[in-house]
Amino acid sequence: MAISIEPLTPAIGAVIAGVDLAQPVDDDTFHAVEAAMLTHQVVFLRDQAVTEQQQRDFAARFGPLHIHPIYPRSDSVPEIMLLDTALNDLRDNALWHSDVSFLETPSLGAVLLARKLPPLGGDTLWASATAAYDALPDTLKAYLGTLSAIHDLAKSFPAERFESDALAAAKRNNPPVVHPVIRTHPVTGKKAIFVSEGFTTGIVGMDPTLAGPLLAMLYTHVTRPEFTVRWKWRVGDVAIWDNRVTQHYATYDYGNAHRVMNRATMMGDKPF
Numbered sequence: 001m002a003i004s005i006e007p008l009t010p011a012i013g014a015v016i017a018g019v020d021l022a023q024p025v026d027d028d029t030f031h032a033v034e035a036a037m038l039t040h041q042v043v044f045l046r047d048q049a050v051t052e053q054q055q056r057d058f059a060a061r062f063g064p065l066h067i068h069p070i071y072p073r074s075d076s077v078p079e080i081m082l083l084d085t086a087l088n089d090l091r092d093n094a095l096w097h098s099d100v101s102f103l104e105t106p107s108l109g110a111v112l113l114a115r116k117l118p119p120l121g122g123d124t125l126w127a128s129a130t131a132a133y134d135a136l137p138d139t140l141k142a143y144l145g146t147l148s149a150i151h152d153l154a155k156s157f158p159a160e161r162f163e164s165d166a167l168a169a170a171k172r173n174n175p176p177v178v179h180p181v182i183r184t185h186p187v188t189g190k191k192a193i194f195v196s197e198g199f200t201t202g203i204v205g206m207d208p209t210l211a212g213p214l215l216a217m218l219y220t221h222v223t224r225p226e227f228t229v230r231w232k233w234r235v236g237d238v239a240i241w242d243n244r245v246t247q248h249y250a251t252y253d254y255g256n257a258h259r260v261m262n263r264a265t266m267m268g269d270k271p272f
Contacts, residue, residue: 003029005036005043012128012246013229014040021050021058021238030061033240037109038188042126042241042248044231050113050238052077052262059111059264066100066107066265069170070157074262083250083261090259092156093250096127096223097198099243099265102153102174107243108268114233118257125223125230125249126241129192132222133182141191145182148204149195149215152176156198178204181218183271185245192245193222194271222247244268 003018014036019029036043050058056079059065065079072087074080083090099107112124133141153174157167181203183194197219203211231239241248 003032005040007040009229011131011227011229012041012126013044013231014042015044015046017046019045021045021048022054025058025061034062037240037242041128041130041246042229042231042239045238045240046234047236048113048238049236052080055111055113055238055262056080056264059266062266063108064267066103066267068100068265069153069173070164070166079264081263081265083259083263085257085259090250091252094252095156095197096219096247096249097156097196098129098194098247101151101179101194101196101199102177104177105270106179106268108266109241109243110239110266111264112239112241113262114235114237114260115262116258116260117233117235118254118259121251121254121257122259123230123232123251124239125228125251127223127228127247127249128245129194129222129227129247130185130190130245131227132224133191133193135227136221141182144193144218145180145191147181147206148178149181149200150176150178150202150204151199152201153199155201176201179271183244185242186269186272190245193218194244195219196222196247198247223249244271 006015008014016036052074056077067078068081072082154171179194181195182191184191195215195218
């Protein structure tokens with residue numbers, strides 16, 4: 001496959017053309033897509049008529065896949081998570097987060113496919129946590145590098161909206177974990193801010209009255225417009241992103257319209 005890569009912003013995002021995920025993807029093409037993801041942090045492919053099996057198999061080339069403890073999944077391909085407004089309350093995706101950072105080994109990334117979209121709205125935004133880190137003063141970088149943060153599944157899945165046996169089991173099986181506030185990418189070596197509104201609940205050893213404002217500042221800083229890209233979906237679009245150094249926000253501005261996205265999530269490693 002002859003592919004082309006068009007960057008979308010200086011900080012993050014690119015469109016890849018010339019790749020058909022419904023056809024066998026050779027190693028050279030896969031590595032080109034992987035390299036583009038590492039460089040641009042989120043990449044987009046248009047007009048992909050892929051099955052759940054093809055989506056799963058492509059995602060699995062990045063590494064082992066995660067099965068979400070709460071969201072519904074495909075009956076025939078359990079590695080495919082169903083983000084379907086007929087099955088889920090998706091308002092909790094309308095905040096900035098890094099997927100499953102409540103795990104000891106959070107997600108490497110994801111392959112997300114748009115299957116059904118509202119007539120208007122439903123865009124997704126991504127933010128570059130490396131660009132945000134690079135823009136910090138050196139003294140603040142040094143201080144943040146000494147801190148660790150607590151990540152908790154329960155923050156994004158409140159009992160009043162997700163109460164179920166699955167949620168209770170997920171909380172038991174996924175107690176809060178601790179990750180560095182600044183993590184280092186295991187491949188590129190770049191540093192990134194690794195706290196998010198979605199799952200971060202505090203700073204280890206810091207009084208909440210001090211940790212709260214610090215975290216709020218970092219949440220706001222990471223999502224400054226110059227560090228972000230906004231994608232307007234079409235059916236058949238695929239997004240592939242590096243979850244280790246990005247955050248994303250799925251806008252919930254389409255009311256009762258039906259929206260269906262399929263996600264395959266690749267497991268990563270322990271942040272350092």
